[in-house]
Amino acid sequence: MADDTHKIIHAFGALADLGQAVADKNDFQETVRTSLHLISGAIGIMRGGVARYSRFSHELTLAAARGLGDDFPLCLNIGADDEKQFLINGLYPLEIDQAKTLPFFQRYGSSFDARNITLFVPLVIRDELLGALFLGEKATGEPYSSYDKDIICSMGRHIGVAIAQRNLMAELERRSAENRRLYDELKLTYKATVRAFATAIDCKDKYTEGHSVRVGKFAEIIAAELGWSEEETEGAAVAGYLHDVGKLTVERKIINAPYRINAKESAELNKHPTVGYQILQAINHPYAAVPDAAKYHHERLDGRGYPDGLYDREIPYIAKIVNLADSFDAMTTDRPYKRRRPANEVVDDLTRNSGKQFAPEIVSAFFRGMLNELNGDTKEKRFRRLLGREYMEAEGLVPMLRIALNEIGRGAPVSVISLS
Amino acid sequence: MEMEPTSVVRDEDGTAVVLAGDYLNKITGERVERECRRCIDSGCKQLVVDFSDTEIVNSIGVSILLGVIDTASSAGAKIVFSHLNANTAELFDLLGVTKHVSLAIAE
Numbered sequence: 053m054a055d056d057t058h059k060i061i062h063a064f065g066a067l068a069d070l071g072q073a074v075a076d077k078n079d080f081q082e083t084v085r086t087s088l089h090l091i092s093g094a095i096g097i098m099r100g101g102v103a104r105y106s107r108f109s110h111e112l113t114l115a116a117a118r119g120l121g122d123d124f125p126l127c128l129n130i131g132a133d134d135e136k137q138f139l140i141n142g143l144y145p146l147e148i149d150q151a152k153t154l155p156f157f158q159r160y161g162s163s164f165d166a167r168n169i170t171l172f173v174p175l176v177i178r179d180e181l182l183g184a185l186f187l188g189e190k191a192t193g194e195p196y197s198s199y200d201k202d203i204i205c206s207m208g209r210h211i212g213v214a215i216a217q218r219n220l221m222a223e224l225e226r227r228s229a230e231n232r233r234l235y236d237e238l239k240l241t242y243k244a245t246v247r248a249f250a251t252a253i254d255c256k257d258k259y260t261e262g263h264s265v266r267v268g269k270f271a272e273i274i275a276a277e278l279g280w281s282e283e284e285t286e287g288a289a290v291a292g293y294l295h296d297v298g299k300l301t302v303e304r305k306i307i308n309a310p311y312r313i314n315a316k317e318s319a320e321l322n323k324h325p326t327v328g329y330q331i332l333q334a335i336n337h338p339y340a341a342v343p344d345a346a347k348y349h350h351e352r353l354d355g356r357g358y359p360d361g362l363y364d365r366e367i368p369y370i371a372k373i374v375n376l377a378d379s380f381d382a383m384t385t386d387r388p389y390k391r392r393r394p395a396n397e398v399v400d401d402l403t404r405n406s407g408k409q410f411a412p413e414i415v416s417a418f419f420r421g422m423l424n425e426l427n428g429d430t431k432e433k434r435f436r437r438l439l440g441r442e443y444m445e446a447e448g449l450v451p452m453l454r455i456a457l458n459e460i461g462r463g464a465p466v467s468v469i470s471l472s
Numbered sequence: 473m474e475m476e477p478t479s480v481v482r483d484e485d486g487t488a489v490v491l492a493g494d495y496l497n498k499i500t501g502e503r504v505e506r507e508c509r510r511c512i513d514s515g516c517k518q519l520v521v522d523f524s525d526t527e528i529v530n531s532i533g534v535s536i537l538l539g540v541i542d543t544a545s546s547a548g549a550k551i552v553f554s555h556l557n558a559n560t561a562e563l564f565d566l567l568g569v570t571k572h573v574s575l576a577i578a579e
Contacts, residue, residue: 059566066531086498086532093531096567098538118535119542191538192568 063203066094070207074214085116087211091185092118094207095200099167099188103128104215105181110135112184119188120167130181131155138174138181143208145171145187145201171196173204175212182215242338243290250293253300257307263381266438268292270377270418273434277417278373287339288373294342295349295374298328310388325350326359341370349374352409364411372411376402376418379409384439395439395446403456412460419460423453486517489554492526496533508540512547519544520576524555534567541572552576 073086084102092100099119103112112128114120130138134156148164148171151157157164157172164172164186173185185208190196196204250264257263271292275285299307302324306317313321328346337343348371351357353364357375383398393401399419406415424430426449436444488511493500504521511519521537529537544551554576556564564570 058562062531062563062566069531089498089532089535092538093533093535093567096534096538096569098542118539190568191571193571194568 063094066090067203067206067210070210074210074217080214080218081115083214084211087207087214088116088118091187091204091207091211094203095196096191097187097189098191100169101186102183102211103186104183104218105130105175107181115183120169120186124163124167125160128156128160135181138184139176139179141174141176143174143176143205143212145173145185145196145204147196148172171204173208175208175215177209177212177216180216182212182219185211239338243286246290246293249297253294253296256299256302256304263385264293264296266381266385267295267374267377269434269438270380271373273421274373274377274414274417277421278414284339287341288370290337290339291342291345291370291374292377294328294332295346295378296324296328297331297346298324298326300331301327308388312389322350322358341368344368345370345374347371349378351375353411354408357409369411372414376410376414380418384443395443395449396452399449399452399456403459406460416457416460419453419457423450423457426450426453486515487520488516488518489520489522492521492523492529494525494527496526496529496537498532498536501533501536505536505540509543512544512549516549518550518552520552520554522554523557523560526555526560527557529560529563534563534569537569538572541569545572550574 067090070087070090073083073090076083084104088100088102091097101117101120101124102115104115105112110130110132112130114124114126117124134154137154148157148161148169151172152161163169168189169186170189171185171187173187174181175183175185185204187204190200247265250268253264254261268289269292272285272289275288280288299321302321306313306321309317325347329343332343332346335342345368347359348357348362348367351360351362351367351371352375353367353372355361355363357367380398380402383393383401384395386392402410402415402418406412422435422444425432425435426444490504490507490511492504496504508519508521519540521540541551551573552575553564553570553573556575561570561575
């Protein structure tokens with residue numbers, strides 16, 4: 053009786069330690085290794101192993117082993133009949149001697165005999181085979197008692213749960229990686245579609261070829277200079293690419309008119325922000341502000357813009373960015389009725405209109421980006437690529453930008469053209 | 473205070489003594505296992521595991537000792553357990569550990 057009590061206390065201690073080992077989800081291999089030690093030590097088993105089952109490859113793979121030697125197979129194949137039989141058996145130890153009719157034990161019988169493996173425990177949890185225990189002879193040399201088998205079942209259930217948790221985590225990780233991959237692919241498709249749209253918009257206007265793409269790139273530069281996150285900066289670029297999507301509904305002869313258009317034509321053209329908003333609003337964009345950028349990119353801080361004549365704080369920030377990028381591109385490219393303006397003149401124009409048409413901090417961010425490139429503070433050559441090297445190397449541009457930044461920073465924009 | 477079970481004393485006829493420490497669990501058991509394997513690998517023919525400071529041996533400790541016994545048996549080395557307290561001796565008896573080792577009571 054005293055022997056039994058001592059044995060029970062020892063086994064309960066092992067069971068408690070096993071519960072703790074299984075709850076520690078940090079290192080699955082270590083959990084399984086500890087579990088094998090605990091079963092062996094609770095009953096006094098000379099050697100054994102724990103294997104994990106893959107229902108895809110139908111293989112048991114050893115996750116931990118003690119004293120099985122180098123010749124013991126690391127992977128053991130399970131046939132359909134074997135699996136069926138193990139599921140019927142459930143989580144209860146099989147005496148290998150009595151189960152030799154199963155193909156599994158015929159296939160691996162010699163390996164089990166070589167290491168005196170006498171018990172095989174299918175780890176079946178909720179009608180699913182998750183793994184197995186291979187247990188060698190007891191140190192006492194006695195056969196396994198029903199008490200031993202009950203203890204093995206209790207501990208085996210803990211190990212089965214640990215394997216189920218591990219499988220669940222692996223499945224979650226796999227699904228998460230798959231979702232990430234799909235999301236990235238979707239983003240690439242979205243970007244390619246946006247670029248295709250931008251090209252389609254620009255095709256309508258032979259004089260402003262590449263305009264939408266350039267506005268997207270200028271908006272991206274501004275957002276980056278403002279310290280926006282990568283995601284937000286991407287959103288600014290998309291807003292730039294699509295800001296003129298409403299022009300798709302404007303007659304080509306108005307867009308391509310080689311003269312200053314009349315009031316009627318102008319009214320028609322000025323509908324494009326609202327039409328663009330209606331087109332973009334129907335799409336579920338990853339960047340929420342894209343439709344707003346299309347609708348309000350012709351608004352001005354002083355309320356003299358269109359379509360709604362909004363004032364400063366009423367204008368969405370993204371629209372202010374696109375407004376600057378759009379105006380800058382209009383000034384720096386040839387138009388049917390006007391040649392591109394020199395860089396110094398453009399900087400002066402933006403400076404003078406800072407606080408009237410453009411938000412001063414956005415003009416500053418844009419000038420900072422330009423100055424950093426001209427000073428060689430960044431390896432990127434975005435402005436040179438978009439505007440041409442010669443254009444960006446206009447005499448006096450660097451000091452002019454410095455003065456403009458200073459003036460805008462002081463909140464008192466003045467004309468600086470005379471300094472160039 | 474847990475003893476560091478890394479002290480190994482060797483005499484001239486190929487006997488090594490490994491101290492088991494006060495509580496033989498996973499951490500201390502793995503240290504004992506390392507020492508024992510090192511002694512066996514270096515040709516030791518008799519390995520004495522000294523339990524004189526050992527108060528408790530848990531299941532992992534038992535499992536590790538069974539592993540050491542298995543390794544020693546394969547290498548033809550003899551294992552002696554010395555200074556077991558009554559509780560540990562009873563546990564080892566129940567689990568069959570003492571069937572595979574010689575017991576030394578006192579020097």
